[in-house]
Amino acid sequence: MGVMAQRGVAISAGRPKSPPICGVEGCAGCSWIFTGLDREGQQELLKLMRSVEYGADEAIFHEGTPAFGFFIICSGKAKLIKQGPAGKRQILKIVGPGELLGEENLFDGGTHTASARTIEPTRARFIKREDFLDFLMRYPTVALRLAEKVARELQSFQAKLIETAYESCRARLARLLLALAEKYGTVEGEIQARISRTDLAEMAGISTETAIRTLGEFEERGLISLKRRKIAILDRTRLEEVATPLGAEPIENLL
Amino acid sequence: MIKISFLLDLPQTSKVSTLIPASRPTEYYNRMTKAQELSHWLSSLEPAARAAVLAKAHMLILPPQTEVYAQGDPVDGIYIVVEGVVKELAAREGCLRLARLSGPGEVLGVGELFSEPVQTMSAVTMRPTRLAWVSQADLHKIFAEHPSVLLWAMQQLSTKLRELRRALVETVYVESAARLTRKLVEVAERFGERTPHGVLIDIKLSRDEWAALAGMAPETVSRVLHDLERRGWIALEGRRIRLLEEEKLSLT
Numbered sequence A: 001m002g003v004m005a006q007r008g009v010a011i012s013a014g015r016p017k018s019p020p021i022c023g024v025e026g027c028a029g030c031s032w033i034f035t036g037l038d039r040e041g042q043q044e045l046l047k048l049m050r051s052v053e054y055g056a057d058e059a060i061f062h063e064g065t066p067a068f069g070f071f072i073i074c075s076g077k078a079k080l081i082k083q084g085p086a087g088k089r090q091i092l093k094i095v096g097p098g099e100l101l102g103e104e105n106l107f108d109g110g111t112h113t114a115s116a117r118t119i120e121p122t123r124a125r126f127i128k129r130e131d132f133l134d135f136l137m138r139y140p141t142v143a144l145r146l147a148e149k150v151a152r153e154l155q156s157f158q159a160k161l162i163e164t165a166y167e168s169c170r171a172r173l174a175r176l177l178l179a180l181a182e183k184y185g186t187v188e189g190e191i192q193a194r195i196s197r198t199d200l201a202e203m204a205g206i207s208t209e210t211a212i213r214t215l216g217e218f219e220e221r222g223l224i225s226l227k228r229r230k231i232a233i234l235d236r237t238r239l240e241e242v243a244t245p246l247g248a249e250p251i252e253n254l255l
Numbered sequence B: 001m002i003k004i005s006f007l008l009d010l011p012q013t014s015k016v017s018t019l020i021p022a023s024r025p026t027e028y029y030n031r032m033t034k035a036q037e038l039s040h041w042l043s044s045l046e047p048a049a050r051a052a053v054l055a056k057a058h059m060l061i062l063p064p065q066t067e068v069y070a071q072g073d074p075v076d077g078i079y080i081v082v083e084g085v086v087k088e089l090a091a092r093e094g095c096l097r098l099a100r101l102s103g104p105g106e107v108l109g110v111g112e113l114f115s116e117p118v119q120t121m122s123a124v125t126m127r128p129t130r131l132a133w134v135s136q137a138d139l140h141k142i143f144a145e146h147p148s149v150l151l152w153a154m155q156q157l158s159t160k161l162r163e164l165r166r167a168l169v170e171t172v173y174v175e176s177a178a179r180l181t182r183k184l185v186e187v188a189e190r191f192g193e194r195t196p197h198g199v200l201i202d203i204k205l206s207r208d209e210w211a212a213l214a215g216m217a218p219e220t221v222s223r224v225l226h227d228l229e230r231r232g233w234i235a236l237e238g239r240r241i242r243l244l245e246e247e248k249l250s251l252t
Helices: A003-013 A038-050 A131-139 A140-166 A169-186 A197-204 A208-220 A237-245 B031-043 B049-057 B108-116 B136-145 B149-172 B178-191 B206-215 B218-230 B246-251
Strands: A049-054 A057-061 A069-075 A078-083 A089-095 A115-118 A123-130 A224-227 A232-233 B058-062 B067-069 B075-081 B086-092 B095-102 B122-125 B129-135 B194-195 B198-201 B234-237 B241-242
Touching: A003 B129, A003 B218, A038 A049, A069 A078, A069 A131, A069 A197, A069 B218, A078 A131, A089 A197, A089 B149, A123 A131, A131 A140, A140 A169, A140 B086, A140 B095, A140 B108, A140 B136, A140 B149, A169 A197, A169 A237, A197 B218, A208 A224, B031 B049, B031 B075, B031 B095, B049 B129, B049 B136, B075 B108, B075 B136, B086 B206, B095 B178, B095 B206, B108 B149, B129 B136, B136 B149, B149 B178, B178 B198, B178 B206, B178 B218, B178 B241, B178 B246, B206 B218, B218 B234
Parallel strands: none
Antiparallel strands: A049 A123, A057 A115, A069 A123, A078 A089, A078 A115, A224 A232, B058 B129, B067 B122, B075 B129, B086 B095, B086 B122, B194 B198, B198 B241, B234 B241
């Protein structure tokens, strides 16, 4: 296992999910910010939750619209997208089961600073902003963990900004593929997520043309193999060398 | 440098205490002034929570070009900018990679407070600056007694996160010359001085620092600045920059 994968494991291993709160069958656990919440707290939180369901590729909220609360993803996946100039978009992160969506807007004026859209059919729990802020005042340990989560995200975006400004498209794409493999796992090298070339490009912050050309180059060099929307990593070590040409830190929590 | 503390329990091992040069006189600084100035930036807090922060805030009065903390220093609390300008810099692999300017009302070190053992950027004053420092230990006591202060700190975090995301999208999609031009206008609006001959950015930043502020190569900064000067839109005065055609620059 390469340096990046080891660091990635260390980051995720440090934050095991909290036990399920809703008691819904098949739930593997909730966000780590709720770890250690007593029974009373769990019951209180449960009362604040409202179930919501979305189909694949449906809007959850739009950038610039009022943020009435945030979401905890129960099943499925969603992407957080920021609008750029001239209709361009940048995917900021992808969230899956047990993760939070829109939580950073709880504190800063109540407007969504990015849009969220499902990738696959998604079930989630919604909690109203005022209710949750009131809950945080009574459960400061959850508030401290949430602060840590937002602070970690801040550090990761700081690293992402440096990466975006200074590193080559090749490094960005290679790093993204490794991060996707880390997040979704691989079976015989194949990343267990179906992601379009356009989404890959938007996540890496490069043009679709460059993404397609670079993926082709990686395949030619025997680093990866491509089958429609499935990508398999064939030579992780060399892909890691491409990903960290400067030996830079890997990006935590970006996906 | 002059450091004033209203508290007797200032930890002697903290970074702040190491900032006090023995040869400089201590200047009287009115307790009421501190309360009034800081209160303004803590106005969203309820009175009891605000008083708790004020009671533990140490005012630092720093001349320009003073290092507040270095990248890699242990995190020791937060610094609320009351007056002046602070430049934050992050270096990677020995190269300057990220820069940020903070002015009154902005909070330094809040990102690291919750997640990092050490400062991820260094901070240096650019003008005569006053900072209100609250130690990490005091903050955690205040958070426990007044959870609303924790929510206030999270609001500061969210604001920084929003700014970073905006900069990220700009870095990806806005061409570097336009990015630098926008940065010039932004810095002029926040910290510039209006003169009969345009807006003067009286903050001396190197080419590398401008590059780190706008997320681009230093060579590109020189090219873009000289191009803007040729057009007569800016005047380069040593390390100071004067915006002569603010409107044209804003439209870029």
